[in-house]
Amino acid sequence: MRGRDDELWVLARDERAAFAEDLERLSPEQWRHATLCGRWDVEEVVAHLVAAARTGRWAWLRSMVGARFRPDVHNRRRIEEHRGRTPAETLERFRAVVGSTTAASGHTPAYLGEVVVHAQDVRRPLGIARTPDVAALTPVAEFYAARDFAVESRRVGAGLRLAADDGPFASGDGPLVSGSTLALVMAMAGRAAYLDDLTGPGVAVLRDRLTPS
Structure with missing residues (x-):
């Protein structure tokens, strides 16, 4: 450890x-x-x-x-x-x-x-075009998918299949949400601005969860 x-x-x-x-x-x-x-x-x-x-x-x-x-x-x-x-x-x-x-x-x-x-x-x-290294993003994505901590990331992704198209991260079962590891991390962190970077039937579920009631 x-x-x-x-x-x-x-x-x-x-x-x-x-x-x-x-x-x-x-x-x-x-x-x-x-x-x-x-x-x-x-x-x-x-x-x-x-x-x-x-x-x-x-x-x-x-x-x-x-x-x-x-x-x-x-x-x-x-x-x-x-x-x-x-x-x-x-x-x-x-x-x-x-x-x-x-x-x-x-x-x-x-x-x-x-x-x-x-x-x-x-x-x-x-508009600064710099993407964190996938090696840094992957352990964050895995942690966010596994538990709520500073953000309710596990709740956001619950019941969905989250799969990165640029790295090894994949988690969960249900309607698919795919995209970059960065977009998945940011969506789990509650940043709705990244939803347009994701694809799949599960995106509508995420959008609903991240839209203020």
Whole structure:
């Protein structure tokens, strides 16, 4: 298990480094651009990733207790704590945690997933054409299909056959949903923007699940 975790952290480091390269090219206006992550703009997403890479188990627990176990309050406080005075300073803080293996629990695929999903939350709206490595996406897809953790990914994909057309990931039984590993990961993470990248009779089921009632 330790060896596998080490491999996943190497993948997380590589994905953070690639994301930092993309962020270096952003204009001041782009740092304020909306993302796929709710109300957070680009800088807030980056600050959230800094917070995640600097918050261990006990710090996370103290923060959650202080927020009365309200994740939105916890996340907002940690974003404000780890955001710099300027986007450039926030980027420097992100660069400083590229190699971090700090996490609030031992669910390493989930923390790799946080990096790849939030990077796409920024890239997609900005039209940045970079796709994470399938080797990084596959363990995230497997984890998301197996359990709900930070997102209700298992519930989203329940009763469907999810199959990647660019890698080995496949999971579940039921109406087929096929497409890139990235699109499957993002759909399981609740990002409806990626549904148009998927095909198969199960896509209608996913669309129904990801459409706010």
